[in-house]
Amino acid sequence: MDIKKVVIVGGGTAGWLAANHLGKALFNTENVSVTLIESPDIPTIGVGEGTVPAIKKSLQSFGISESEFIAQCDVTFKQSIKFSNWLDQDNHGKGNFFHHLFDMPSPMGEDLTPLWLSKQGHDYASCVSPQFTACEALKAPKKITTPEYAGSLGYAYHLNAAKFAKLLAKNGREKFHVEHVIANVSEVKLNDSGAVSSLVTDTHGELKFDLYIDCTGFESLIIDKALKVPFVDKSKQLLVDRALVVQVPTDVNESIPPFTLATAHQAGWIWDIALPNRRGVGFVYSTKYMDDKTAIKKLDKYLGGGLSDFNYRFLPMKVGYREKFWHQNCICLGLAQGFLEPLEATSILLTDFAAGYIANRFPKSVAKMEDIQTQFNQVMKYAWERVVEFIKLHYCLSDRTDSQFWIDNRDPKTIPDELARKLSLWETYVPNREDFFSKFEVFDLENYLYVLYGMKYKTQVDALTDEQMSLANKQSLHLAEIGKQLTEELPEHRELLNKIKEHGLQSI
Structure with a gap:
């Protein structure tokens, strides 16, 4: 039997990302239709979403103008995640921080990690990338004359999730003829x-329909309630289980950080995402180590008081993923597939990855479905496990001792075996490309380098020769000069956003 009728159940970012991927892939396929059923009663969960650079490729492939996207979705540029106080304040200073940048480290050829390891007197990112300087100066990653989806520096976006879903919905309906049904x-x-x-x-x-895609969020209406696919719990490795979220208005003349700010606290961390008119702030914590009243007090202090003036809410976090992501004739995406807390913006990343994979391997018949289904489940399980490891990396490398939460995160029983193996290897070898052998690595070599050495991981390497030291120093100093030059040339972040809304960027 041929697969002719595809339905996506659930809207929001996940549903409409899937609709655009499938709508584009199947647009010229005769007699195949894509329908999205969206409830009129379920609001979008997002409170200020972060993305990773891969989203640019998808948006461009959907034919969405970057200028239109920025203007309509309250977009700001994201060049990094700035991690503050993830290390012990006594050892590393109050307000210690590091950047997980979006530009490749050591872009001039020589790996500058051994140079940094020989000194360790400054921030790793500032040694290996000019983007560090531009981020700290709150500069945009491009100019108004730079074409859409291109930049002087690597970037992703912060965005209003509800407005993003509406833009994707309009695009899917108008460009790819996705049928939109409003119903429960x-x-x-x-x-x-x-x-x-x-x-x-x-x-x-x-x-x-012939094929059902479950994008019903935490409700998991089809994959869980109907098909009873088990949930793989990861709460013994990733200990946070709740978020207290709030949206805070900001002054339209206030500077906008071109990065997500992730500030650690006693039992978790706080995300702070700045859009043009508001900040989306989330206090992520573990209820085993902190009660809700304390969380409210801590978030109020972080915001400088006045939390009670805003509508805040608690979001429970069931950490883990489905045992199968494709079962029978149902595929789950988004929060229906799983959730591993907001660190490193993994939710939209995995949704976009999975939806693109299905679109590129769409089964034309039920007979072809089984082979593709088996491969999809293998790929997605591999991807989810690697994400678990990368998120855990941030916690288990911390040397904070101010609460049992951080101490327990270093307990070997909470560290995935594969991550423990890699960390043991990296005690004496700097990570290299061969350590990430799969094309389905969600986080790759550069991501690990920024976090490992941003958190002062002590790899013991042989001393550099005089020639190696001279070359590395020369390249690092040159990168610093490039950083200064970019800081002088690039516009202030908010200034560029205002110009884009007024004039737009050059279309490619």
Whole structure:
């Protein structure tokens, strides 16, 4: 039987990313339709979303103008995640920080990590990339004359998730003819073999499709409630389980950081994402180590008081992922697939990755589905496990001792085996490309370098020869000069955003 009718259940960022990926891939396929069913009663969860650079490729492939995207979705540029106080204040100073930059480290050829290891007197990112200086100066990654989706420095975005979903919805409907149905799904019917046969809705009756994509968020209406696919719990490795979130208005003349600020506290960390008119702030913590009242007091202190003047809410976080991501004729994406806390913006990243993978390997018939399904499940499990390891890296490398939360995060029983193996290897060898052998690495060599050595990991390496030291010093100093030059040439972040909204960028 051919697969002719595809349905995406659930809107939001996940649903409409999937709709655009599939709509584009299947647009010229005869007699194949893509429908998205969206409830009128379920709001978007996002409170200020962060992305990673890979999202640019998807947006460009959908034919979305970067200028339109920036103007309509309250977008700001994101060049880094700045981690503050993730290390012990007595050992590294109050307000210690490091950058996980989006530009490649050591771009001039020589790996400058051994040079930094021989000195360790300054920030790793400032040694290996000119982007550090531009970020600290709050500069934009490009000029108004730079074409869309190009930049002098690597970047992603911060955005208003609700407005982003609306832009994706408009694009999917108009460019790729995705049918948009507003309805609540009241029942999922299964056939005798256990596959989904139809959906019962409140406004459109019973609807039948060939392939069902579950984007219903934490509710996981199809993959969990109907198909009973088990959940793989990762709470023993990643200890945070709740977020207290709030949106705080900002002055339209205030400087906008071109990075996500991630500030560690006694039992977790705080995200702080600046959009043009507001900040999305989330206090992420573990209820085992901190109660809700203390969390409220801590967030109020972080904001300088006045938390009670805003609408704040608690978000429970069930940390883990589905045992299968594709079961029978149902694929889950977004929060229905899993959630591993907001650190490093992994939610949109994994959704975009998975939706693109399905679009590129879309099964034309039920007979072809099994092979693709098996491979998809293997790839996504590999990707999720690598993300677990990368997030855990931030916690287990911390030398903070001010609470049991940080001490327990260094307990070997909480560290994934593969991460422990790599950390043991990296005690005597600087990571290299061969340590990340799969094309499905979600976080690669450069990501690990910035976090490992941003957190002062002590790899013991042989001393550099005089010739090696001279060459490395020369390249590092040259990168510093490039950083100064970029800081002089690039516009202030808010200034560029205002110009883009007024004039737009050059289309490619």
